[in-house]
Amino acid sequence: VVSAGRERTATITDVARAARVSPATVSRVLNGTSEVSADRAERVRTAVVKLAYQPFSPARALRHQRTNVWAAIVADIENPFFTSVVRGIEDGAHERGYRVVLCNSDGDLAKEADYVDVAIAERMAGVVIAMASTRRSNLAPLLDRGIPVVAIDRRPARATVDCVVVDNRAGAAEATAHLIEVGARRIACITGPRGVSTATERLAGYRDALERAGMEVDGALVRREDFREAGGYDAVTALFGGRDRPDALFVANNQMTVGALHALHDRGIDVPGDVAIVGFDDAPWATLTRPQLSVVAQPTNEIGRVAAELLAGGGGGRARTVVLPPKLVIRQSSARPR
């Protein structure tokens, strides 16, 4: 008789009763923790199927004092860079029997702290985090409790945790050097907020390249924005507001690049004729824009997979840092200007 739902969900005791064994035996069969005679095991398996039994994982977690869930806390769930990284984490987690809960801190320290609390309350097995700020961190409560943490993309200033990052400084320097080589003389840099390591490192790389070329770093050509589309738009508006316009742009993340391109278009500024441009992070649509966009591409999937590997390693011993190489992809937006 199939009754219309809503009957009490079967527990291990129900299965035990149906199989005429003890709950302990059911547990042993399900987890393979010790030998069980063939016929009893069979009876258990039949009962499990018949009752559509699903172990209640909070009860397990209560026993084990630990879940098999990882939290991935990222600063912006709508940024394709992060979702792609998360894909990598998921793949790595799946292979190791973990599940991944994706949390969106929105770049907000308080929201991030909330999700850290959640991770603790749930006794999650580990946390992968792209921090809202690398200066002020919410990591201490996790570390105090011995919950393994891997920082991705952004490198915490103080806390010593495993990290997976890209060589931002080198990538930015390469991009800037490329703009110099192509003939640009007034190169602007649109980077992210203070207190986010990627923003700082990419700016440092930009400076490196200018200095190596014997060019002066003009403070008026450096804009700190918020890593969002609007930030890129505003930066371009400011940079092209007066005289002494830049003839090239290095933009330190994907969303700001979108904003910058919109602003350039709105002002009728031609790319790469009037300004050459190189962005950070590749995207599926980067070859659909006219001109096609030159970028510093990051190995997103690998970042996630390596993070999963480190997290599974459990943060034992010294904090490890894995630095992956970015790759300059030259397309049309950085063709020789003028």
Add this chain to the structure above:
Amino acid sequence: VVSAGRERTATITDVARAARVSPATVSRVLNGTSEVSADRAERVRTAVVKLAYQPFSPARALRHQRTNVWAAIVADIENPFFTSVVRGIEDGAHERGYRVVLCNSDGDLAKEADYVDVAIAERMAGVVIAMASTRRSNLAPLLDRGIPVVAIDRRPARATVDCVVVDNRAGAAEATAHLIEVGARRIACITGPRGVSTATERLAGYRDALERAGMEVDGALVRREDFREAGGYDAVTALFGGRDRPDALFVANNQMTVGALHALHDRGIDVPGDVAIVGFDDAPWATLTRPQLSVVAQPTNEIGRVAAELLAGGGGGRARTVVLPPKLVIRQSSARPR
């Protein structure tokens, strides 16, 4: 004395001891379930802070037989349409005290079934799902157990659950009618796989528009692909392989549109000169392409928020279906061809 982590995490009993009250009183203070004298409440709060106590939610879940977590199971986490919808769900969930776990079925029925199992094992409070297939569903186990379900984007053929969808048929018809009006005579439709309602409905809308205009539906101009970028690419390759090329394209999702544009570019086909094109789903970069992309935009955030509202409503009574209007956004890619 700050000891180097790893001491046992504080439990409610520890807090009770430190505050010289019973565990029940601690629980009452924390949950506000009944009045507690001011001084005891104060002692409890002090102890909570001092011990950095965090309630262990699996234990709560065990008591309550229910968590405060919703699962959002989507067919493709890297599709910005879905992440944007998830943002809406999160907003709605947050307001109501729920948290959202994002799960990626990858359009795969087996993975989807896995996540459904997880949702059951965790006794999640609800599930929002963009189904891998609307023909064969994994919903029965959820419904049997009385777990509220809201289907988004895709409408299940059989199961009766709450739905939030867009009027795909009308949106597709409008897009196609626009292409007709602009002078196109051989309009191709690149839609998604059989067994996904959005694919079917958008195709139906395309047919509607042709019929209304007294135009014949040519089967050779209809391609069923997989809603991924590669699908769009392949479709264009096939459509433009022989003679009798289309002079317009209606592409039924964002990722396939990217693929289609790549293929057109690779073949040197001019948009909109040789073919006009309208895609489905808007994107931040849609105005960066040259020509700018005409699309049928969906109210992604609202889809998520409405889903949250329905889920919180708990699926009581008859299954409700909310149909939201899409909006045709005309840009340059659908300018008069030739």
Add this chain to the structure above:
DNA sequence: GTGAAAGCGCTAACAC
């Protein structure tokens, strides 16, 4: 091999 029993952390029912 197997079952009985205890207990993980929390809360709701019940006494006082």
Add this chain to the structure above:
DNA sequence: GTGTTAGCGCTTTCAC
């Protein structure tokens, strides 16, 4: 108001 108690579903001793 407050404490005592029982029990949620599961796993893991510990006897047998």
